[in-house]
Amino acid sequence: MRVVVLGAGIIGAACARELALAGCAVTVVDRGRPAAGTTAHGEGNVLVSDKGPGPELELAKLSRELWPAVLDGDPDAAGVEWDAKGGIVVATTAAGARALTEFAGGQRKAGVAAEDLDAAALAAAEPHLTRDFTKAVHYPEDAQVQPAGAATALLAAAVRAGAVVRTGCEVLGAVRRGGRVTGVRTSGGTIGGDAFVNAAGPWSGRVAMRLGARLGVRPRRGEVLVSAPMPPTVFHKVYDADYVGAVGSGAGELQASAVVESTRAGTILLGSSRRRAGFDDRIRPEVLSVIAAKALRLFPSLAGVPVMRAYGGFRPFVADHLPVIGADPHLDGLWHATGHEGAGIGLSTGTAAVLRDLMLGRAPAIDATPFRADRPAAQSEGEAP
Structure with a gap:
């Protein structure tokens, strides 16, 4: 399966890594540089302490379990500055x-x-x-990473697994065949694929709109x-x-x-x-x-x-304070991994694992239903293009 990940922040990097390791042909597209947007402007939190019982806490627990395993043996792990300081x-x-x-x-x-x-x-x-x-x-269980270092390490792991990174490519629109997206038009040319992952962070609403979908991310x-x-x-x-x-x-x-x-x-x-x-x-x-x-x-x-x-x-x-992870309800071929607000660094590994399983038809380690893209909060009006 050819997968195009739209966004090279930590969520996009984590998704690219998981999908590439699963055997997908992955292309990562970003209008700027990797990890230069929201990822570069965070604190690097990997927290369970700030989440009450519910789906986000379950995602946080999964992510906290995965982080050490993701970094184990990674040649770029030193730059991540993993610190399980509590x-x-x-x-x-x-x-x-x-x-x-x-x-x-x-x-x-x-x-x-x-x-x-x-x-x-x-x-x-x-x-x-x-x-x-x-x-x-x-x-x-609370921990910390260096955000840009963590995203760079995840993206480097994706590249070692065969992923390709294209920067300077702003998403402009979609190429469709019937009701399915088969390509994205970017400022660097058209990129075809079988599936497209919207991991554009705060700009996900804009990207969705440009592709002809709706997403309530602001x-x-x-x-x-x-x-x-x-x-x-x-x-x-x-x-x-x-x-x-x-x-x-x-x-x-x-x-x-x-x-x-x-x-x-x-x-x-x-x-x-x-x-x-x-x-x-x-x-x-x-x-x-x-x-x-x-x-x-x-x-x-x-x-x-x-x-x-x-x-x-x-x-x-997102108005209900839950990420959006899963298939777009109206546009076949489009998937979303976004809406984490200030928790994206910590939740990135779990999000990528859940999205990978959903895209490959597997049962995720946690219930992904609360994160679905067709829920009311995720389908409210997003940002203008």
Whole structure:
């Protein structure tokens, strides 16, 4: 089967790898450079801690299980910077403690390791963290990767398995025969195939529309602050309990919470924000100010630390907060792997495995029905072309 993957971010790269290893003749198409869009503007989270019981958590658990296996023996694994450092969620109010207690209890029932920390244990785990907290939970399964490095490694594995990568090819339209797509017209020429995977992230709605389909994926903006390199200061991914609410909100206005973690280079990433701003890519100082203030509540000692840079990116948002994985309901030959919002890095390996099985007529390791492309949220109006 000839498969054309539209998008060379981490979702497209993971799908290309799985399909190429399964024996498909894979071509990856991107209008820019690999991993240069949403993937390059994330934090590299591989999380189970922020997902309540349900289909997204099942996909996260599958992905977390697959990540080490995917990297095992990969010659490019060093660039991925896999770090199974775990996460700590902290509540600083009585209401936050109650919500976190209930949330963690539900996760435990769903098979997630979630360990309560008392004051002494929290101080030992994160000596620079505020002592003014009401509840703390440790999630040992949380991990982190370097996003662009991870996507590049997955794409390189796909190429070793026979995939071809074509950059500078923007999707312009579809070539159809009857009700089936048999090719895509791009700025670099027409590319034929038997199946086409829409993995264009926040631009998936536009790509679907250009191909003659409908997909309810819209951009949601997020920003991150990056400190100058520091001595070891933050040892886990640490975030306040408000983060889960911000992730789950569909509101267009700014949603922000404290998310603090270090990188192997010694920098500290401070997030996070979510807001509906279309494709407006301007950095908003007022958003950065909110992020910094919330981070300082968790780590007051960061007050004098210089900020090296700030960056922002678009995440593929679907109204029901579930990815879209599966066949398009109206256009034969078109498949979707998108809509992961800020969780695409972590969910990429599981998404690719599920999509591969669906495309090859196999039963996936988890129930893929909740991610189907014909559900109402996935069929709402997407972005204009």
